[in-house]
Amino acid sequence: xxxxxxxxxxxxxxxxxxxxxxxxxxxxxxxxxxxxxxxxxxxxxxxxxxxxxxxxxxxxxxxxxxxxxxxxxxxxxxxxxxxxxxxxxxxxxxxxxxxxxxxxxxxxxxxxxxxxxxxxxxxxxxxxxxxxxxxxxxxxxxxxxxxxxxxxxxxxxxxxxxxxxxxxxxxxxxxxxxxxxxxxxxxxxxxxxxxxxxxxxxxxxxxxxxxxxxxxxxxxxxxxxxxxxxxxxxxxxxxxxxxxxxxxxxxxxxxxxxxxxxxxxxxxxxxxxxxxxxxxxxxxxxxxxxxxxxxxxxxxxxxxxxxxx
Amino acid sequence: xxxxxxxxxxxxxxxxxxxxxxxxxxxxxxxxxxxxxxxxxxxxxxxxxxxxxxxxxxxxxxxxxxxxxxxxxxxxxxxxxxxxxxxxxxxxxxxxxxxxxxxxxxxxxxxxxxxxxxxxxxxxxxxxxxxxxxxxxxxxxxxxxxxxxxxxxxxxxxxxxxxxxxxxxxxxxxxxxxxxxxxxxxxxxxxxxxxxxxxxxxxxxxxxxxxxxxxxxxxxxxxxxxxxxxxxxxxxxxxxxxxxxxxxxxxxxxxxxxxxxxxxxxxxxxxxxxxxxxxxxxxxxxxxxxxxxxxxxxxxxxxxxxxxx
Numbered sequence: 141x142x143x144x145x146x147x148x149x150x151x152x153x154x155x156x157x158x159x160x161x162x163x164x165x166x167x168x169x170x171x172x173x174x175x176x177x178x179x180x181x182x183x184x185x186x187x188x189x190x191x192x193x194x195x196x197x198x199x200x201x202x203x204x205x206x207x208x209x210x211x212x213x214x215x216x217x218x219x220x221x222x223x224x225x226x227x228x229x230x231x232x233x234x235x236x237x238x239x240x241x242x243x244x245x246x247x248x249x250x251x252x253x254x255x256x257x258x259x260x261x262x263x264x265x266x267x268x269x270x271x272x273x274x275x276x277x278x279x280x281x282x283x284x285x286x287x288x289x290x291x292x293x294x295x296x297x298x299x300x301x302x303x304x305x306x307x308x309x310x311x312x313x314x315x316x317x318x319x320x321x322x323x324x325x326x327x328x329x330x331x332x333x334x335x336x337x338x339x340x341x342x343x344x345x346x347x348x349x350x351x352x353x354x355x356x357x358x359x360x361x362x363x364x365x366x367x368x369x370x371x372x373x374x375x376x377x378x379x380x381x382x383x384x385x386x387x388x389x390x391x392x393x394x395x396x397x398x399x400x401x402x403x404x405x406x407x408x409x410x411x412x413x414x415x416x417x418x419x420x421x422x423x424x425x426x427x428x429x430x431x432x433x434x435x436x437x438x439x440x441x442x443x444x445x446x447x448x449x
Numbered sequence: 450x451x452x453x454x455x456x457x458x459x460x461x462x463x464x465x466x467x468x469x470x471x472x473x474x475x476x477x478x479x480x481x482x483x484x485x486x487x488x489x490x491x492x493x494x495x496x497x498x499x500x501x502x503x504x505x506x507x508x509x510x511x512x513x514x515x516x517x518x519x520x521x522x523x524x525x526x527x528x529x530x531x532x533x534x535x536x537x538x539x540x541x542x543x544x545x546x547x548x549x550x551x552x553x554x555x556x557x558x559x560x561x562x563x564x565x566x567x568x569x570x571x572x573x574x575x576x577x578x579x580x581x582x583x584x585x586x587x588x589x590x591x592x593x594x595x596x597x598x599x600x601x602x603x604x605x606x607x608x609x610x611x612x613x614x615x616x617x618x619x620x621x622x623x624x625x626x627x628x629x630x631x632x633x634x635x636x637x638x639x640x641x642x643x644x645x646x647x648x649x650x651x652x653x654x655x656x657x658x659x660x661x662x663x664x665x666x667x668x669x670x671x672x673x674x675x676x677x678x679x680x681x682x683x684x685x686x687x688x689x690x691x692x693x694x695x696x697x698x699x700x701x702x703x704x705x706x707x708x709x710x711x712x713x714x715x716x717x718x719x720x721x722x723x724x725x726x727x728x729x730x731x732x733x734x735x736x737x738x739x740x741x742x743x744x745x746x747x748x749x750x751x752x753x754x755x756x757x758x
Binding site for chain 2 (some may be wrong): 260269
């Protein structure tokens with residue numbers, strides 16, 4: 141081989157390296173569907189019967205996962221409320237566009253008509269707006285995002301939930317992302333007890349973070365809560381009782397006969413599959429011509445799947 | 450006055466300063482309603498008849514403002530489509546939860562059935578994913594937010610629209626916030642012509658930014674598009690034609706008799722009132738016990754009001 145030929149060959153090698161090995165087919169980005177299809181069984185978890193609510197509407201079933209690590213007192217109260225059939229026959233009373241859908245007792249403000257609390261339910265709870273960062277930070281459970289978040293110094297996922305954190309303040313909290321469920325409160329911080337719940341149906345109102353207790357997340361049936369007619373009264377409350385959507389019943393999964401429980405799994409947010417899915421959102425292929433190089437803690441929903449046979 | 454008394458008096462002054470002058474009543478934060486009530490007439494603008502669409506559904510009226518500065522070719526085509534009655538009798542064909550509602554010709558893919566384009570409408574347009582930053586940056590029109598945005602080096606508002614920008618790349622673009630309207634495209638970047646439009650109905654899918662042409666914003670009637678039943682087919686398309694919502698007609702405001710035009714004003718995003726509203730969102734009072742100290746370009750909707758008599 142003469143020098144010219146060698147130089148050309150080297151140039152070719154350099155060129156190949158610079159162009160990410162065009163000799164091979166370019167590394168195709170995996171789609172979300174391909175990543176999920178290749179996920180190991182160990183990256184998935186079953187529903188926890190003690191922390192899952194089944195809400196039945198005429199239009200179908202909504203499944204809500206509670207977050208006892210972040211709101212232990214509220215989660216315990218909500219469990220007791222569901223166990224006691226508190227919401228059965230009550231209603232969705234408020235749908236405010238680009239904000240929240242809320243349900244509870246339409247007569248809750250009227251002491252003579254309000255539904256009594258079932259046995260074991262506390263009328264008053266402490267505010268649970270945040271938890272010590274240690275509660276999630278020292279475990280491997282907090283999958284921190286490298287991406288910047290305008291609302292908090294840190295963001296990421298813990299046990300399936302979108303989480304924000306402030307290491308200086310030593311606090312972590314559930315982020316108000318689409319589908320997150322919170323406990324309505326009045327003017328005092330400790331005025332929620334879990335009887336009145338709301339779900340975020342619009343662009344994440346992260347300004348609510350640290351102002352109210354977040355208790356969980358809708359993991360299935362979100363469209364049954366987000367597509368309801370908006371209420372015409374202040375804050376999206378319905379002005380006529382007949383506009384409300386009735387709640388047939390809400391049960392704790394543990395109270396549902398095993399054969400009737402939804403056969404559903406959730407992807408673990410501590411898993412490699414979840415990390416790959418986030419990367420597939422940061423660096424897009426296919427239809428996309430521009431990759432944002434970014435994900436937001438509220439822009440990625442945690443997948444569910446039917447439990448494999 | 451002895452030294453001890455002086456020291457105590459000084460300490461008192463220091464203390465007062467540190468505690469934000471408790472001798473006076475604490476400066477009450479103005480609410481959004483108070484800021485709007487005090488806004489001067491010059492902070493508001495009328496609808497531009499040449500850049501406003503009126504969409505009529507059986508459920509009511511949707512008003513859309515076009516953004517010709519960001520998508521001039523698409524805005525011109527959409528004007529001609531509305532002028533030619535293109536959407537009259539067509540339908541909303543897709544509602545994907547937490548993503549978009551889309552409308553157009555259900556038979557658009559079938560050349561034998563597709564509605565013909567009105568006179569003056571181009572079948573093919575260039576992609577208008579971004580504009581040179583100069584187009585907005587050198588004017589006073591870009592009200593830049595000081596808040597960090599994870600999706601772009603800069604964000605802010607221009608002429609009522611949420612905008613992101615990259616000074617290094619010299620580009621600015623409309624951000625995919627709630628209520629923003631875009632022109633659906635196929636696999637090629639120049640395959641949109643404005644006949645098929647979508648509106649963002651969920652958490653801002655900012656990952657679409659720079660991948661598709663954004664043409665405007667819904668300024669009224671958003672709840673008529675966001676509360677529709679979600680489609681059961683792939684990507685939220687309706688699987689049965691009867692599930693679609695019919696569009697009675699879409700007119701350019703300039704084609705509507707003056708007496709029938711909605712008497713509506715928009716707050717100018719270059720105004721002091723808008724700056725104050727953003728601050729009221731950054732630093733909350735009243736019910737809020739925690740202020741985020743942050744706003745996101747997608748977390749603040751630009752107000753409208755009935756035109757004062």
